[in-house]
Amino acid sequence: MRRELLKFGLFALIVMAVPAMIKGGYLLNVLVFVGINTMLAVALNLLLGFAGQISLGQAAFYGLGAYISGVLTVTYGWNPWLALAAAAAAVGMLAFVIGFPILKLKGHYLAMATLGFGIIIYIVFNEFVDVTGGPSGFSGVPGMSVGTLYFDSDLKSYYLIWGMALLVMLLAVNLAQSRIGRALRAIHDSEVAAQVLGVNARLLKVQIFTCSAVISSIAGSLYAHTVTFISPSTFGFHFSVELVTMVIIGGLGSIYGSCLGAALLTLLPEFLRTFQDYDIVVYGLLLIVMTMFMPGGLVQGGAVLWRVLRRLRLGGAGQDA
Amino acid sequence: MLDVHGVSCVFGGLVALDDVSFTARAGEITGVIGPNGAGKTTLFNIITGIYTRTAGRVALEDRDISGLPPERLARLGLVRTFQNIELFGQMTVLENVMVGLHTRSRSGFLACACKLPHHLAEERRIREQALKLLEFVGIQDLAGTVAANLSFGKGRMLEIARALAVQPRIMLMDEPAAGLNSRETWQLGELIRRIRDTGITVVLVEHDMELVMDICDTIVVLNLGRKLAEGTPRQIQENPEVIAAYLGDG
Numbered sequence: 001m002r003r004e005l006l007k008f009g010l011f012a013l014i015v016m017a018v019p020a021m022i023k024g025g026y027l028l029n030v031l032v033f034v035g036i037n038t039m040l041a042v043a044l045n046l047l048l049g050f051a052g053q054i055s056l057g058q059a060a061f062y063g064l065g066a067y068i069s070g071v072l073t074v075t076y077g078w079n080p081w082l083a084l085a086a087a088a089a090a091v092g093m094l095a096f097v098i099g100f101p102i103l104k105l106k107g108h109y110l111a112m113a114t115l116g117f118g119i120i121i122y123i124v125f126n127e128f129v130d131v132t133g134g135p136s137g138f139s140g141v142p143g144m145s146v147g148t149l150y151f152d153s154d155l156k157s158y159y160l161i162w163g164m165a166l167l168v169m170l171l172a173v174n175l176a177q178s179r180i181g182r183a184l185r186a187i188h189d190s191e192v193a194a195q196v197l198g199v200n201a202r203l204l205k206v207q208i209f210t211c212s213a214v215i216s217s218i219a220g221s222l223y224a225h226t227v228t229f230i231s232p233s234t235f236g237f238h239f240s241v242e243l244v245t246m247v248i249i250g251g252l253g254s255i256y257g258s259c260l261g262a263a264l265l266t267l268l269p270e271f272l273r274t275f276q277d278y279d280i281v282v283y284g285l286l287l288i289v290m291t292m293f294m295p296g297g298l299v300q301g302g303a304v305l306w307r308v309l310r311r312l313r314l315g316g317a318g319q320d321a
Numbered sequence: 322m323l324d325v326h327g328v329s330c331v332f333g334g335l336v337a338l339d340d341v342s343f344t345a346r347a348g349e350i351t352g353v354i355g356p357n358g359a360g361k362t363t364l365f366n367i368i369t370g371i372y373t374r375t376a377g378r379v380a381l382e383d384r385d386i387s388g389l390p391p392e393r394l395a396r397l398g399l400v401r402t403f404q405n406i407e408l409f410g411q412m413t414v415l416e417n418v419m420v421g422l423h424t425r426s427r428s429g430f431l432a433c434a435c436k437l438p439h440h441l442a443e444e445r446r447i448r449e450q451a452l453k454l455l456e457f458v459g460i461q462d463l464a465g466t467v468a469a470n471l472s473f474g475k476g477r478m479l480e481i482a483r484a485l486a487v488q489p490r491i492m493l494m495d496e497p498a499a500g501l502n503s504r505e506t507w508q509l510g511e512l513i514r515r516i517r518d519t520g521i522t523v524v525l526v527e528h529d530m531e532l533v534m535d536i537c538d539t540i541v542v543l544n545l546g547r548k549l550a551e552g553t554p555r556q557i558q559e560n561p562e563v564i565a566a567y568l569g570d571g
Binding site for chain 1 (some may be wrong): 369390391396400423424430433443508
């Protein structure tokens with residue numbers, strides 16, 4: 001447990017020091033999005049990596065957070081923090097209510113149901129033009145502030161977003177090591193055995209689904225207040241799939257892996273500009289290669305690779321490993 | 322302790338269980354035996370809330386428990402093991418037992434995510450209890466092993482330790498000796514006796530006649546979904562109907 005805390009502290013220090021190490025505002029701007037995507041990937045990992053329940057509708061919770069925040073602050077003049085909290089509460093309640101019928105489904109059926117939910121919400125963003133501005137988007141969302149500190153530059157946004165992302169990661173790491181984390185992994189391995197031992201699998205699945213939705217909603221609100229302009233295309237099916245890719249590439253059940261996956265898939269397109277619309281092909285290939293050769297994800301795969309390399313080196317020195 | 326009264330179960334047109342009644346007395350080991358397809362596992366699945374019965378009732382110490390889901394039964398003190406050990410393969414041996422202590426701990430999402438002090442104290446207590454249980458079944462030296470890497474025999478011991486973690490009043494075991502060699506079966510028999518001696522009532526479905534005759538206080542014989550006989554091991558061994566059913570000319 002001590003070691004876990006040390007690991008997290010080191011990671012947080014590196015994150016906090018990054019802005020000092022890089023030059024140029026553009027990369028910093030991209031890193032802000034890495035922070036938002038980390039929150040989303042960690043949220044999905046709680047559901048997919050721990051409880052073993054797929055969701056292809058995460059972008060909908062993300063979008064709902066963004067839109068509720070946007071509408072409450074612009075149309076009704078709410079304080080952004082209040083709007084963020086209200087959005088999180090509303091999305092949490094929605095997830096809790098739809099969670100009971102949806103999470104009765106398993107495997108492909110659950111994937112289809114969450115996919116359907118995502119599409120419905122996407123259509124709502126597009127069609128409720130009076131409220132959401134429709135396909136052309138919703139602009140003028142005010143930035144976040146604390147007292148007289150306005151998060152109006154990339155640097156300030158970086159610390160705001162990453163502060164939140166680190167908090168989400170720490171809570172997720174703690175949760176994973178607790179009785180709830182164990183019960184979730186138990187459900188993943190054998191739901192019936194978990195139930196026989198007194199774990200209320202149905203309720204716990206809905207609770208973690210709700211948790212995941214609330215974190216996604218908060219990420220959405222932060223996105224809206226950082227970018228100040230939102231449109232439906234950000235919150236479509238494509239993005240839900242991208243989130244699943246982030247989680248799988250980073251490693252199911254690995255919180256730091258989710259951060260790595262989010263970083264890779266957010267930074268990669270910047271380097272893959274030449275591929276233009278073919279980036280989805282690259283994602284697909286990545287997913288196939290990863291599941292075939294590194295089913296445990298990059299973090300675990302990297303550790304295995306490191307051990308193999310070390311053994312080879314020791315072997316070369318004439319020692320028995 | 323456990324009263325099964327007139328339980329029937331029909332799948333489509335197939336009658337799997339027909340008006341089965343028996344009583345497992347407190348502090349005893351009750352064995353349920355019968356040829357393949359007699360309905361033993363179906364009976365277990367009905368008692369433990371995994372299948373729903375067509376008729377009849379099940380009572381635990383005069384409390385009607387028929388149709389309750391497995392997680393409610395665990396809280397009432399009824400737990401079971403499976404024929405093909407259902408371990409949490411990706412978790413360590415110790416963690417498997419710690420899941421069994423889920424109902425004996427109560428930290429919520431907030432306490433767990435924020436590592437509140439009372440949660441940490443609870444974690445320590447759970448860990449110690451889990452280690453004691455591993456010691457009880459004799460696999461404490463494997464605490465850190467990933468459960469999927471255990472041999473079948475050790476896996477069976479782990480499953481029993483995990484079920485004991487629920488601190489049950491009654492434990493149902495579905496073919497605990499299946500897949501075990503003779504030495505492991507003998508150890509299992511000793512373990513089941515020790516479990517009974519701690520005050521836990523045991524009901525087991527088993528094919529290994531030697532084991533059943535050796536450890537059971539009462540035996541219930543099922544054949545083709547009906548109860549054929551009930552009695553002490555000696556009475557069962559001398560019952561002509563039971564002999565006929567097993568030799569196949571019944």
